[in-house]
Amino acid sequence: MSRTMIEVNDVTMRFHMNNDKIMSLKEFVTTALRGKLHYDEFTALDHVSFSVRKGETLGLIGRNGAGKSTMLKVISGILKPTGGSVAVHGNVVPMLELGSGFDFDLTGRENIFLNGAILGYTEEYLKEKYDEIVAFSELGPFIESPLRNYSSGMLARLAFSVAAMVQPEILIVDEILSVGDAAFQEKSRARMMELMGGGTTVLFVSHSLDQIREMCGRVVWLEQGKVKMIGPAKEVCGAYVGA
Amino acid sequence: MKIKKIFAWTLAAYAALAVLLYILMGYQLHYRESRGDLAMPAAEAGTVELVQGAVVEQRFSAKIQRLRSVSVQWGTYYRPNAGTVTMELLNEADGTLLMSGSFDAAAITENGTTEIRSEEPIETAYLAPLLLRVTADSQPGSAVSPMMCLTAPGQDEDSPPFALTLNGAPTDGVLCFSASGEDYIWTGLHYWQFAAGFGLLLALAELFIWNRYKKGKHSYVINALTALEKYGFLIRQLVSRDFKLKYKRSILGVFWSFLNPLLTMAVQYAVFSSLFRFDIPYYPVYLITGIVLFNFFTEASNMSLMSILGNAGLITKVYVPKYIYPLTRVLSSLVNLMISLIPLLLVALFSGLLPTKAWLLLPFPLLCLAVFSLGFGLILASAMVFFRDVQFLWGVLSMIWMYLTPVFYPASILPENVVWVLDVNPLYYFISFARSCVINGVSPEPMAYVQCVGVALLMLLLGALVFYKTQDKFVLYL
Numbered sequence: 001m002s003r004t005m006i007e008v009n010d011v012t013m014r015f016h017m018n019n020d021k022i023m024s025l026k027e028f029v030t031t032a033l034r035g036k037l038h039y040d041e042f043t044a045l046d047h048v049s050f051s052v053r054k055g056e057t058l059g060l061i062g063r064n065g066a067g068k069s070t071m072l073k074v075i076s077g078i079l080k081p082t083g084g085s086v087a088v089h090g091n092v093v094p095m096l097e098l099g100s101g102f103d104f105d106l107t108g109r110e111n112i113f114l115n116g117a118i119l120g121y122t123e124e125y126l127k128e129k130y131d132e133i134v135a136f137s138e139l140g141p142f143i144e145s146p147l148r149n150y151s152s153g154m155l156a157r158l159a160f161s162v163a164a165m166v167q168p169e170i171l172i173v174d175e176i177l178s179v180g181d182a183a184f185q186e187k188s189r190a191r192m193m194e195l196m197g198g199g200t201t202v203l204f205v206s207h208s209l210d211q212i213r214e215m216c217g218r219v220v221w222l223e224q225g226k227v228k229m230i231g232p233a234k235e236v237c238g239a240y241v242g243a
Numbered sequence: 244m245k246i247k248k249i250f251a252w253t254l255a256a257y258a259a260l261a262v263l264l265y266i267l268m269g270y271q272l273h274y275r276e277s278r279g280d281l282a283m284p285a286a287e288a289g290t291v292e293l294v295q296g297a298v299v300e301q302r303f304s305a306k307i308q309r310l311r312s313v314s315v316q317w318g319t320y321y322r323p324n325a326g327t328v329t330m331e332l333l334n335e336a337d338g339t340l341l342m343s344g345s346f347d348a349a350a351i352t353e354n355g356t357t358e359i360r361s362e363e364p365i366e367t368a369y370l371a372p373l374l375l376r377v378t379a380d381s382q383p384g385s386a387v388s389p390m391m392c393l394t395a396p397g398q399d400e401d402s403p404p405f406a407l408t409l410n411g412a413p414t415d416g417v418l419c420f421s422a423s424g425e426d427y428i429w430t431g432l433h434y435w436q437f438a439a440g441f442g443l444l445l446a447l448a449e450l451f452i453w454n455r456y457k458k459g460k461h462s463y464v465i466n467a468l469t470a471l472e473k474y475g476f477l478i479r480q481l482v483s484r485d486f487k488l489k490y491k492r493s494i495l496g497v498f499w500s501f502l503n504p505l506l507t508m509a510v511q512y513a514v515f516s517s518l519f520r521f522d523i524p525y526y527p528v529y530l531i532t533g534i535v536l537f538n539f540f541t542e543a544s545n546m547s548l549m550s551i552l553g554n555a556g557l558i559t560k561v562y563v564p565k566y567i568y569p570l571t572r573v574l575s576s577l578v579n580l581m582i583s584l585i586p587l588l589l590v591a592l593f594s595g596l597l598p599t600k601a602w603l604l605l606p607f608p609l610l611c612l613a614v615f616s617l618g619f620g621l622i623l624a625s626a627m628v629f630f631r632d633v634q635f636l637w638g639v640l641s642m643i644w645m646y647l648t649p650v651f652y653p654a655s656i657l658p659e660n661v662v663w664v665l666d667v668n669p670l671y672y673f674i675s676f677a678r679s680c681v682i683n684g685v686s687p688e689p690m691a692y693v694q695c696v697g698v699a700l701l702m703l704l705l706g707a708l709v710f711y712k713t714q715d716k717f718v719l720y721l
Contacts (some may be wrong), residue, residue, distance in 0.1 A: 015719065025630040077562035080715040092562075100560040103484055105491050114484055117477040118561055 002090070005170055005201040006052040006075060011084035013045040013070055013225075044070040046225040047084070052170075057202040059216035059233060061209070061240055066222040068205045070171050075203065090169030090201070093119060097178070099159030108134075108143040108150075115162045129165045135190075137161035138184070146229055153180050165193045170201045209237050246456065249468065250449040257445055261438040267604050271686040273431035276423070279306030283421040286354065289318045290418065291409050293328060293379040294386045299418065300409055301375045304403040307424035310341070314356045315418035324348045326381030330359045335372040340620050341365050348379065348387050356421075359555050364424060372403035375420060390419040428687040432655035470564060471697035477563065478571050484688045485546075485575035496611070500582035502536050506591065511651050523653050525682050528591045532681055533650035536609075537589050537673050539580040541641050546572035547620025548634060555721040565714045566707075567624035573617045579681045580609060591681050604649060607695070608676040614699040615669060617704030625713045628720050648674065669698040 044067045054059045060068050073079040075086055076094040101118040102111050112133055116126040134143050137157045148157065154178035173196065179188055196202045196215060206212050212219060212233060219236040221229040229236050265272065281303070290299050310698065313332055328351070331343040344359035377389050393416045395405060407414045430437060455462045490496040508531040516526060523529050551558065558565065574684070590596075613711040629634045648670050649657075657665065665671050672694050679687040 025632045025636075028630065073559075080720055097560050101554075103488065103559045105488055110487070114480045117480040118557065118563065120473075120477075123476045179363060194617060225265060230713070 003054045003196060004051050005056075006089075006203065007087040008048055008050050008071075008075065009085045009087070011045055011048045011071075011074060011081045011086060012043065013067075013074060014082045015042045015044060016040070018032050041140065043225050045081070048227055049084075049173065049221070050230055052201055052203060054201055055199055056218065057196060057204060057216045059212040059213060059219040059236075060203065060205045060222065061207075061219055061236070062222035062228075065224075067225045068222055070173060071222065072174055072203065072205060076172055079212070088170065091120065092170045092172060093163075093166045093168035094172040095163055095166075095174065097174075098163055102147060102155070102159065105146055105147050108137075108139055111147055111158065112143075112162055114158070118167075119163065119166065127171040131135070133161045133165055136164065136176070136187075153184075156180055157184055160188050160191075163173050164188070164195065166195070168200060170203070171195060172203045174205045175207070209241065213237055246453065246465065246468065250453065253449070254446060257442055261442070262517065265434060265438075268602050268686040268689070272434060272687055273428060274309065274425035275688040277305075277307040277309070277426045279308075279426070280307075280424070281305050281420070281422040283316060283356075284396065284417055284419055285359075286316055286318070286390035286419045287393045288391055288416075289320075289388040290306070290391045290407075290414075291376065292320075292383060292386045292388050293381060294383045295326075295380045297386075298408075299377040300388050300408045301377075301418040301420060302404065302406040302408075303373055303375065303420075303422070303521060304370050304405075305368070305373070305422050305424075306370060306402070307422060308369050308426045309366055310361070310368040310422065310424040311364055311422045312358050312360040312424070313342070313373070313420060313422045314358040316356045317351045318388045318390050319351060320388065321353060321356075323385070324351065324381060324387050325385045326379055328357070328377065328379040328381070328387060330357065331376045331378075332359065333376065335373045335374050341368065341373075348381055348385075351387050352389070368424075370402050375418070392419055405626055428689055430469070433573065434437050441643060455564050474564065474567055478567060478574065481567070481571040482575045484505045484576065485571065486578055486696045489575075489579075497582065500579045501586055504521060504531055504583045505590070507538075508586075515651050519652070521653050525591075525594050525596060528587075528594050528596060528650055528682050529678060531587050532592050532678050533648070533674050535580065535583045535646060536612060536677055537645060537650050537670065538583070539576055539609075540619075540670060541645075542579065543573045543613070543619050544578035544623055544637070544641065546576060547593070547616070548623040548637060550620070551624045551628050551717055552721065557718065559718055565717060566621065568711060569620045569710075570617065573613060573620055576616070577609075577613050581612075587681070596682065596684065601680045601684050601686050603689065604680045604681050604686055605677060607692070608673045608680070611676075611695040611699040612670075612673040615673070617700030618704070620701070621706030621710040622702075625710050625717070628717050629713070644668075644670070647710040650674070669702070672698060 033055075048067075048071065050058075052068065062068050064240065072094065074081050075088065075093050077088075078094075090140070099115065101115055103114060106114065109130075113123075113126055121129075134140075137143075137154075137160075139154060139158060142150065142154060147158075160179050173192070179185065193215075196204065203216075204212070204215060208237065215235045218231065219233045220227060221236050221240055229239055271305070291297050293299065313330070315330060326348045327345050328348050329343065329345045332341045333339065334341055342359050342365070344357070346357045346611075379386055389416075391407065395407075395415065395417050399679050402633050403424070407416055407418055417620060426526060452462055452464050490499055495502065499564075508527060511530055512527055515521060515530075547569040550572045551565065557563065572692045588602075623633065623637060647664055648668055649665070654665055654671075654675075672691065676687050676691050676695055679685065679691070
């Protein structure tokens with residue numbers, strides 16, 4: 001019944017701080033030859049362990065730079081941890097940033113398929129849901145014109161509509177996304193709530209403690225890359241506010 | 244179940260391809276130009292005026308398994324001549340006449356050659372003591388003279404000796420003659436054994452993979468198949484995006500893929516045919532084949548180079564296997580290549596080349612080239628992530644590479660001390676393979692197939708290894 005969907009096991013993530021300064025072969029060779037090729041290390045995640053069971057909604061809280069986004073990236077496979085391991089059982093749909101891979105020279109229709117493919121939808125599923133996506137985005141005839149003619153609101157609506165058609169086993173959400181005008185914001189919020197409440201396993205990052213309390217059963221509190229506290233939402237949120 | 248089906252189809256496709264290859268390669272599968280061919284020595288002097296009763300005899304031997312033809316070079320004393328000259332080739336071991344032919348002396352030009360040719364290849368001539376006898380019935384003053392070279396060629400000790408006699412008198416030097424034929428190719432003799440052997444290996448490999456899969460063990464092949472199924476749709480979307488974007492907002496659109504090689508060819512043809520006058524038959528076809536293939540390589544490698552960096556926005560946001568990006572770039576270049584094949588074939592037809600079955604072999608070098616480009620692109624793409632200098636370096640290197648590849652000049656103009664460059668230039672293998680199919684209308688010898696496949700797979704393996712080892716660090720450097 002309570003199958004483990006995500007298992008984060010002693011994960012450590014270290015970054016080399018001055019990596020980005022060496023971007024040319026010459027610099028690399030000269031500094032390496034001079035023996036000055038040492039890095040300042042920054043530990044974004046420090047021996048973090050927790051697990052998420054099937055159907056659970058787990059919240060992730062912490063201050064800016066506590067390692068929440070890094071944790072999500074490690075779980076969704078974008079980053080490979082320096083140490084430890086992550087086991088994910090089921091398909092993950094990360095809703096980290098909307099509109100990944102949108103191409104501004106292609107039409108809305110073409111972008112729905114492109115973006116959908118990137119998010120891991122199958123062709124049949126997209127074809128089936130196409131009308132629903134267009135209807136949800138309220139773009140109407142604009143769907144056939146290239147994205148460079150879109151307003152930012154239209155872009156956000158299209159991106160949300162594609163992303164919100166997911167039927168994932170594991171949903172990773174970085175802040176509840178509400179975009180567009182007031183009416184659409186309400187609609188997209190409702191859609192997010194519907195998705196998150198629908199029995200899927202959800203990993204949810206938010207700065208809004210109200211939302212966390214409302215949505216999550218358990219909460220992980222990260223501070224400076226370490227798990228500060230893990231437990232029922234009310235207790236952890238209470239401690240977090242007090243800190 | 245699906246995997247079983249795929250495996251069955253793979254085997255069936257293999258069998259079909261093996262048969263198809265046998266048919267398409269035809270003659271070239273079994274024979275190649277003999278390595279024992281005797282080349283015409285440089286003409287240094289005339290022998291005798293070949294009047295009635297005069298005899299020029301050259302004894303020789305050659306390591307030619309299937310002798311086809313023998314030629315003699317003539318001098319005319321720069322005057323009109325008359326009469327008939329006769330060439331005879333005898334096997335001195337048993338005294339049989341292998342071939343003979345008569346030629347009108349009036350038609351012979353200064354330094355021209357006459358050739359006797361056997362329709363049925365002569366298989367008994369290998370290392371046999373051969374005698375080439377040249378006679379004529381001309382009158383003095385209107386007779387031609389076979390040319391000779393004053394220094395005799397070096398030869399093996401175990402083969403029957405070369406000897407030139409003029410009117411029965413032994414003479415130093417050698418007649419200006421050449422002999423050519425074919426040798427059997429080992430692979431051709433054993434083609435079906437080879438085909439069956441590889442088929443068996445394939446079947447065994449499939450059985451092995453299937454067994455592992457049923458036991459639930461990790462298997463790269465199964466993983467690759469499932470990835471292909473899972474990401475096939477994404478690959479198609481990305482390729483179609485590349486393709487749509489390439490010519491979006493240009494008036495001629497896709498037509499440019501068609502026009503580009505034609506225009507490049509026209510310019511280079513205009514420049515090189517008037518400036519250098521290379522002696523290449525079907526020069527426009529020679530040019531456009533080189534251009535189309537080399538352009539594909541540069542386009543694919545340049546696009547792969549930027550594939551990781553250019554998709555940084557995606558790579559840092561969504562997990563997709565990273566090899567997808569270089570792969571789609573090579574695939575979209577491949578689509579372009581398909582389009583530029585149309586002008587290539589048109590130029591070939593307009594130059595008077597008739598389609599032969601060897602044209603159907605053209606996908607082979609192209610596919611090998613694509614695999615090679617993918618391997619190379621994987622290396623470039625990962626190098627580019629760590630060192631942004633690579634793009635500038637590659638710009639220069641690819642130019643050097645182009646000049647080192649016989650795209651617009653014949654391979655024969657390279658000085659002898661740099662000929663080795665061709666042997667280590669993989670692109671030349673693919674290009675000369677394609678040229679052999681289109682221009683000569685015949686399949687290259689089996690060795691060329693092995694070289695193309697070998698070079699392509701080696702590069703893919705190398706590229707995959709480099710990419711696999713570095714891909715986890717990409718996201719940190721983007």
